[in-house]
Each structure stands twice: as structure tokens, then as C-alpha cells.
Amino acid sequence: MSVRIHPGSFSKLSRREFIVGSTSAAFTFAMGGASGGGRAPAFELPSLPYPEQALEPVISAKTIGFHYGKHHKGYVDNLNKLTAGTEYADLPLEKIILGTAGKSDKAALFNNAAQIWNHSFYWQSLSPKGGGAPPPALAQRIEADFGSVEACKRELASAAVSQFGSGWSWLVLDGNILKTVKTGNAEVPFVKGLKPLLTIDVWEHAYYLDYQNRRADYVNAVIDQLIHWEFAFRNLGAV
Numbered sequence: 409m410s411v412r413i414h415p416g417s418f419s420k421l422s423r424r425e426f427i428v429g430s431t432s433a434a435f436t437f438a439m440g441g442a443s444g445g446g447r448a449p450a451f452e453l454p455s456l457p458y459p460e461q462a463l464e465p466v467i468s469a470k471t472i473g474f475h476y477g478k479h480h481k482g483y484v485d486n487l488n489k490l491t492a493g494t495e496y497a498d499l500p501l502e503k504i505i506l507g508t509a510g511k512s513d514k515a516a517l518f519n520n521a522a523q524i525w526n527h528s529f530y531w532q533s534l535s536p537k538g539g540g541a542p543p544p545a546l547a548q549r550i551e552a553d554f555g556s557v558e559a560c561k562r563e564l565a566s567a568a569v570s571q572f573g574s575g576w577s578w579l580v581l582d583g584n585i586l587k588t589v590k591t592g593n594a595e596v597p598f599v600k601g602l603k604p605l606l607t608i609d610v611w612e613h614a615y616y617l618d619y620q621n622r623r624a625d626y627v628n629a630v631i632d633q634l635i636h637w638e639f640a641f642r643n644l645g646a647v
């Protein structure tokens with residue numbers, strides 16, 4: 409089952425760069441592009457869509473500094489090393505993910521490519537002006553499929569809190585139905601034909617500096633104050 413991924417749109421990403429973002433705050437992702445000359449790294453760390461301190465007090469600048477500047481960057485650096493001089497260096501991230509998923513001999517490629525994708529998607533799933541109510545058209549869809557926006561938030565939080573160990577909680581589109589899912593480690597819903605709308609990172613590196621073992625506090629604060637419903641709505645609108 410193929411799924412068009414549309415966080416602005418990842419599905420239409422060109423080799424070198426693509427635009428992700430709202431009309432008010434579009435920003436450029438540059439995720440690939442060694443095709444001309446082969447000297448530059450094939451994959452680049454995309455820009456954060458806001459300053460590192462913008463998500464305080466829910467997520468500290470210190471957490472973002474490590475999470476984005478060390479962890480996310482680390483996945484990019486690893487993938488560049490793993491793909492240097494191989495055919496993978498010329499592929500879009502999604503093709504690497506889809507082509508290596510479930511293959512034990514390609515686990516390092518999959519893990520690093522998927523973690524780049526997941527984190528790029530996560531940063532966009534949060535906003536300093538997030539939280540609150542979804543756009544009315546998205547709220548209608550949520551009410552139809554979950555019963556209420558509050559029920560959707562509870563399911564998203566439940567998936568996040570109940571994920572054993574590292575992973576992700578997602579709002580996805582399954583066919584024409586909105587649902588929440590959780591994935592472990594680097595797993596990405598679109599590998600299974602589910603279209604991601606937004607995500608919450610529940611690896612300990614996402615919250616431990618600020619919340620230690622209180623994952624639920626982090627998750628609930630993110631849902632209440634940072635979750636970027638407009639981003640989910642844009643992804644939904646691209647169906």
C-alpha cells in the first residue's frame with residue numbers, strides 16, 4: 409500500500425530541498441543533495457522551525473539543544489557515513505526507509521534514515537503557539553472518528569505513555585479513518601501504509617532533562633500547550 413506523505417510535502421521532496429510549512433512560516437528543509445559533485449554530505453540537518461528556547465517552559469532550550477543538535481544531527485552524520493559512496497546517497501530519505509524496513513542487514517541504514525525523518529516530522533508537530541483546539545474542519549473529523557477532541561488527546565497520550573521503551577506516538581490516517589498508533593524505536597507508520605499527521609517523541613532523550621521519569625507529564629504538557637494541530641490539518645488536507 410502506498411501512502412503519500414505530506415508534511416508540507418515529504419512525498420514531493422526534491423532531492424535537494426523542499427518546502428515545509430504554513431503560509432505564514434514556511435521554511436526550507438534541505439535533506440539531500442550530493443548529486444552535484446558528490447563532495448557535500450548527501451543528507452543535511454534540516455533547520456528547526458523555531459528558536460531552541462521557543463518551546464519553553466514545556467521543553468527547555470537545553471533539551472532541544474541536545475535533542476536537535478546532538479541526537480538529530482547524529483542520525484544525519486551516521487547516515488552520511490553509511491551511505492557515502494553507495495547508491496543510497498542519491499535516494500530520497502523515504503525511499504531509503506521503505507527500501508530497508510524489515511531487513512536485518514540494513515538495520516543501521518533504516519534506523520538512521522527513519523530517525524532523521526521522524527525527528528524532522530516531530531519538530532513540525534510542535535509549535536510555540538500550539539495546543540488549544542484543532543482547526544474546525546480537523547475537529548469535525550476527530551469528533552467523527554474518536555467521539556471528541558478530548559478522547560483523541562487521551563488516546564494520543566495513552567499511546568505515548570504506554571509505549572514500552574523508546575518510540576513514538578502518532579496521529580495517523582488509516583485509509584480514511586483517523587487513529588492513534590505507537591511505534592517502537594525508529595519505526596515509521598508510513599512503512600505500514602499509515603499516513604502520519606503528527607507525532608510525539610517518547611524516547612527518554614526527548615524529556616529526561618526536564619521531566620526525568622515523568623513521561624506522562626511531558627506528554628500531557630506537549631498535548632496541552634505545543635501540539636501543532638494546524639500541521640496535522642495540513643497533512644490531512646493533502647489526502
Ligand code: FE
Binds near residue numbers: 475
Ligand atoms: Fe528523539
